Amino acid sequence: MPAGRYDGNVSLASETLSNLPLPFATLQMLKDMFASKGLTVDEMVTLSGAHSVGISHCSSFSDRLPPNLSDPSAMxxxxxxxxxxxxxxTGDPVVVQDLRTPGDLDNQYYRNVLDKKVLFKSDAALRSSETGA
Structure with a gap:
């Protein structure tokens, strides 16, 4: 099966922030950003599954930790x-994004979204649609 990027041959760190969703993005912000890249909502949800692997700096989701647990989007x-x-x-430690199956690319991420066991607000936002995003 062919793989790789079809949009270019170079990846620049300086372009990441303008091309990746922010960890606090709302569902509408996510839909708009993915649509601007020509991607559907289904493709957005599929690509979000990449959060099944990897790590995150605590500063990317610290606003979702106590005392903010009363927030409906709280983890x-x-x-x-x-x-x-x-x-x-001290510093800005990192944690794995999926504590249940760290390092495995599987469907646990989607269970985590439903169970509010995701780090980013943008992941929690996938629950905010009656149609499931």
Missing amino acids: DATLAASVQVKCNR
Whole structure:
């Protein structure tokens, strides 16, 4: 199966922020950003599954940790407590994005979204649509 990028041969770190969704993006912001790249909502949800692998700096989701658990988009309290222990360290520590199956590209990410066990607001936003995004 062919793989790789069809939009260019070069990847520049300086272009990431303007081309990737921010961790606090709303569902509408996500839809707009993916649409601007010619991608559908289904493709957006599929690509979001890449958060099944990888790590995140605590600063990318610290606004979702206590005392903000009353927010409807707040992460699961058990997950929040677990990550907060790691995030209370000095500097800007990192945590794995999927604590259940770290490093595995599987469908656990989608279960995590439904169970509010995701780090980013942008991932939690996928739950905010009655149509499932």
